[in-house]
Amino acid sequence: MATQAKRDYYEVLGVPSTATAQDISSAFESLASKFQSAGKPRNIDDVEEIRAIATAYRVLSNEEKRRRYDKSGLGFIGNQDNRLAGPGPDKLDDTLKQFEDLYKRLRSLDSAF
Numbered sequence: 001m002a003t004q005a006k007r008d009y010y011e012v013l014g015v016p017s018t019a020t021a022q023d024i025s026s027a028f029e030s031l032a033s034k035f036q037s038a039g040k041p042r043n044i045d046d047v048e049e050i051r052a053i054a055t056a057y058r059v060l061s062n063e064e065k066r067r068r069y070d071k072s073g074l075g076f077i078g079n080q081d082n083r084l085a086g087p088g089p090d091k092l093d094d095t096l097k098q099f100e101d102l103y104k105r106l107r108s109l110d111s112a113f
Contacts, residue, residue, distance in 0.1 A: 009056035009069060021061065025106055028057040032103040054099040
C-alpha cells in the first residue's frame with residue numbers, strides 16, 4: 001500500500017486558507033466529479049487521493065474542525081476526529097462509499113438552492 005505523506009488540506013482541495021465554505025464545496029465537487037466520471041479507482045494511488053480529498057472536505061467543511069485544523073495545522077492530520085476510514089484494503093469499500101455519499105449530499109444541497 002502506498003504511504004501518503006501528510007498533506008495540507010487546503011492544498012488537497014486546491015483552495016487558499018482564506019477560502020469560503022462555498023469555495024471549499026465547489027472545489028470538492030469539482031474533484032469528486034472528476035473521480036466519479038473516471039469510474040472505479042484502478043490503483044491504490046487513486047484510492048489514497050480519494051481518501052485525502054474526502055478527509056480534507058470533511059474537515060474544512062465543518063466550522064469547528066476547520067478552526068481546530070487552522071490552529072494546529074498538519075498536527076491535526078492523523079487525529080481520529082478527522083479520519084474517514086482506517087488504512088487497509090478492508091476499508092476500501094467503506095471509504096469509497098463515504099466519498100460517494102459526500103458527493104451526492106453536496107449535489108443535493110446545491111440543487112436545493
